[in-house]
Amino acid sequence: MDVRNRDESSKIGADGRAAASSRRHSAVTAILFVLAAWLVVDAIAGERGWLANRRARVQLEQQQQALDRVRWENASRRDLIRRLQNEDPATIEEIARRERGFIKPGEKLFIIRDVPQQNK
Numbered sequence: 001m002d003v004r005n006r007d008e009s010s011k012i013g014a015d016g017r018a019a020a021s022s023r024r025h026s027a028v029t030a031i032l033f034v035l036a037a038w039l040v041v042d043a044i045a046g047e048r049g050w051l052a053n054r055r056a057r058v059q060l061e062q063q064q065q066a067l068d069r070v071r072w073e074n075a076s077r078r079d080l081i082r083r084l085q086n087e088d089p090a091t092i093e094e095i096a097r098r099e100r101g102f103i104k105p106g107e108k109l110f111i112i113r114d115v116p117q118q119n120k
Contacts, residue, residue: 044050083091096102103109 042049046052080091
């Protein structure tokens with residue numbers, strides 16, 4: 001066998017390619033793997049990734065609930081304003097009793113206080 005043929009055959013990798021080409025292929029594969037892993041991590045935990053979108057959805061739901069609550073409060077206050085502007089006697093009486101503690105003549109006011117229990 002010729003020495004030259006032996007040297008050339010030793011440079012061929014197990015897959016039948018030249019050894020330098022095989023190393024290049026491995027390096028490209030490793031770079032592509034690292035790039036793919038980086039893209040997956042960025043898609044999950046990045047600035048616009050899945051976790052950020054999840055947090056934004058939760059925050060949006062909380063803001064929607066707060067907005068619904070404020071709208072409900074505004075609607076009830078508009079209704080109260082309308083009733084007061086129409087001088088609805090039942091509304092005025094309700095507010096006087098609730099906020100000012102007024103009672104009608106002949107009514108009795110009972111104040112119930114908690115009495116501490118005595119030890120036996």
